[in-house]
Amino acid sequence: WKGLERTITEFLTRVWEAGALFGSTAKEAFYVQINDELNPPAVRDLGEVFVEIGLAVTRPAEYVVLRIGLWDGGAQISEG
DSSP states (O other): OHHHHHHHHHHHHHHHHTTOBOSSSHHHHEEEEOSTTTSOHHHHHTTEEEEEEEEEBSSSOSEEEEEEEEETTEEEEEEO
């Protein structure tokens, strides 16, 4: 999980540095969450992992939350 979180964070930091995300710091601009709450033992037993990403986009200046699910042979994305 840490490697996946680090990769996504590094990418989003570059996006923020390019001015595509709102916030005076990277922590204000986005968050990446991969934890036991999103990935309880039942999910892990199925070989799945869920990632939640919150983005403060510059337009329309609201926070967008994406939840991405990954597993062998598939993926799922939802927006909240």
